[in-house]
Amino acid sequence: MTDSNLSPLTLPESDAEAWVADRTDTELARAAELVATIKAGGHEGSALELWNDVNIALGNAFAVASLMSNVHPDEAVRNRAEAAEQAASKLLTEIGLDRELYEVLDAVDPQGLDDAGRRVLTLTLRDFRRAGVDQDDDVRARLKELSERQTEVGQEFSKNIRNSVLTISLDPGRLDGLPADYVEAHAPGDDGQVTITTEYPDYVPFMTFATDRDARAALLHEFRNRAWPENDGVLEELLTLRAEQARLLGYADWPSYDAEVKMIGKGSAIPEFIDRIADAAEAPGRRDVAVLLARLQQDHPDATAVDGRDGSFYAEVIRRENFDVDAQLVRTYFDFQKVRAGLLDVTGRLFGIEYVPVDVPVWHEDVATYDVLRDGERLGRIHLDLHPRPGKYSHAAQFDLVPGIRGRQLPQGVLVCNFSKQLMEHDHVVTLFHEFGHLVHHVLAGGHDWARFSGVATEWDFVEAPSQMLEEWAWDHDVLKTFATDASGAPIPAELVAKMRAANEFGKGYYARTQMFYAATSYYLHQRVPADLTALMVELQAKYDLFGYVPDTHFHTSFGHLHGYGSGYYTYMWSLVIAKDLFSAFDPDDMFDTTVAHRYRDRILAAGGSKDAADLVADFLGRPYHFDAFEAWLQRPPG
Structure with a gap:
């Protein structure tokens, strides 16, 4: 193995609380010192290069604080990490409102920069203006208060969900x-x-x-009542803070402010997209709900509608009876240890990389760590934290530990999920592939000079597309047979996988409608900020979801994406539209075709945020993206 000259960040064997404090305090102090240096002038190197150093330090602090606040088993460490996250957010807000700093950067001559430098400068100046740097002193002071309070309230919202x-x-x-x-x-x-x-x-x-x-x-x-009632008031405050911030910056509402820097471009386009998907999913969704209801009525003749208690259960019954797919049989082929090993083998073959286990200090005994190599050179390091425990982040996500910067620091990422240690449902296997897509994106895009381009740094409504596309490999028999074996070692049969694929097509219409309910909740809660959050949520469910509201429940209080995604939960479906188009470039009969996979690796994943997402997709596909592949998939009948 040919090691690079860089060594990965090493975690402590003990006293994690002190380590988190030192790591984050040191990086934040460095960021503040660099800002002062930029403003003082007369320094060696360009102001933009020093600004890059500021962003590297901030990224390092945010990464450790966010990760440890969500995964560390010691509550004291989690609390210290949350305090660090607040301090980092406070400093970021102060920097974004620093008019003197802005004027120095605004004076940088773009003609003296290469294309990458000009892109960084353009995006940087845009971000300063969006932070409110050009507002008067009173407005800037209020924007600072709003930003700091949003961090605190957002943390409380997420903590309540974790602990509920x-x-x-x-x-x-x-x-x-x-x-x-x-x-x-x-x-x-x-x-x-x-x-x-x-x-x-x-x-x-x-x-x-x-x-x-x-x-x-x-x-x-x-x-559906997790974090109720405590998060109702917390969410209302968060929404109100965001609305005030948007208005002070001259936007009609938070979605208008938020969408400006996404592929979708403007807030008013979000409900248009939601309704377009909802309309396209109407007929296939109602068709499949009718099948569910007819089967439900065989067991419960008085039933008049399918609701949340019946959806998953009778979808499984339909798949078993109509498609001859028994999920309990299917799960016997997905032993967790084999799935994890298979995931690494599949993605290694696909992207031309290797994962080497390493024995290093981690925050919990369940965490498995690997160095990621390409042609013998270490690209970065990944940590897999895949099982539930008290106080841990309760969904599935990729967290940064270290942002990668070429020649300076190796990328490290962490996959945080909550799977069984024994047999896995195939849905969870798909989720694992999806989330791993973010992780490999983080590592492969960790070789840029500019922090602005490092890792999963594209527009937020594109970041899910590469991961959604990687799900396709969890449905292919040639892929699954390499690791999906039963207790006797027999691989999963091709006929069973074919049936699983056909059965998976069932319900995609009502799935899309449910996703549009989530997206509408995300959008309209921010667009209206209603006095009664539950009432608006119930109204939106009736309009978009094909399953009924569960009486006396409050889904919004545990909808964790309202913190991170804000008004932009539509991005999951937006990204799926693009993911289906990206996958059209691959040969479904040869999922390990490295010619296409390596082109995808280099032009989409490794590119990070160096181009607009639409340009990355066009570079890979040879044309702009479109809806055709998605709409064909949605309208295609199951079976």
Whole structure:
């Protein structure tokens, strides 16, 4: 192995709280010192190069603070990381409102820069103006207050979701339909009752397989009420703060401000996109809901509609009965250890990279660490933190640990998920491929000189597209047979995978409608900031979702994406439109074709944020992206 001259950041073996404090304090102090140097003038090197150093230091501080606040098992460390995140956000706000700094950077002559430098300068000056640097002193002071308070409130919103693990207690006899390993893992307590939590490894199998409809309803009720009522007021304050910030900056509302720097371009285009997808999904969605309802009525003749307690369960029944796909049989081919190893093998073959296990200090014994090599050279390091535990981020996401900068620091990323340690549902395998797409994007795009281009640095409504495209490899038999084997070692049969693919087509219309309900909730809560958040959420569900509202529930209080994505949850479907178009360049009969995969690696992933996303896609496809592949997929009947 030929090592690069750079060494990865090493985590501490003990006293993580002190390490987090030192790492973040040092980087923030360096950022502040560099800003002072830029403003003082007379320094060696260009102001823009020093500005790049500021952003490297800020990125280092934010990465450690965000990661450790979400994953570290010690609450004291999480709290210290949250404090660091607040300090980093405060400094970022101060820098963004620093008129003297802005004037120095605005005076940089773009003619003396190369194309990359001019792009960085243009985006930098735009960001300063969007921060409010050109506003009067009173407005800038209020913008600073708003930004700092948003950080605090956003952290509280996310923490409440992380800490809200609700439960139901059941007689063991009510676990009928669940896999044997699930039942075995849920032994009765001293009271003779079985406890089922709202954590995903408990919740997803229960809602998919449990035959007890009332028990499903009880668990769904708890799941939809996570972080209620505490997050209702927290979210209302967050929305109000964002609305005021947008108005002070001269925008009609937060979506108008937020969308300006995304592919979609303007806030008013968001509801147009939502309605376009909802209309396209109307017919296929209602077709499949009718199939669900007819099957539900065989068991419950009085049922008049399908709701959340029945959707996953009867979708599984349909797939089993109509498509001959038994998810409990399917999961016997997806042992977690084999899936993890297979994921690394598949993506290694696809992108021409290698993962070498390394034994280094981490924050929890469940974390597995690998160096990422290409042609013997270490590109970066990844950490896989894939199982649930108390206080940990409860969804699935990729977090930065170190942003990569060519010749200066190796990229490190962390995959944070919540999967079973035994058998996995295939849906979770797909999720793992998806999230790993972000991780490999972070590492492969870690070789830029400019911090602005490093990692997953494209417009926010494009970042999901590469990961959504990578999901396709989790549905291909030639790919799956390399790691999906049962207890005897027999690979998953091609006929079963073909049936799984056909069955997966069932429900895509109502899935798209549900996604548009989420997107509409994200948009309209920010666009209107209603007095009654629940009432607007119920109204939007009735308009967009093909499943009914669960009475006395409050989905919005645990909709964690309202913090990170703000008004832009539409981006998941926007990205899926592009992902389907990207995949059209690949040969579905040869998923390991490295010619196409390497072109994709180099022109989309490794490019990071060096170009606008639309230009990256055009570079890869040889044309602008369009809706054709997505609409064809959506309209195609299952089977």
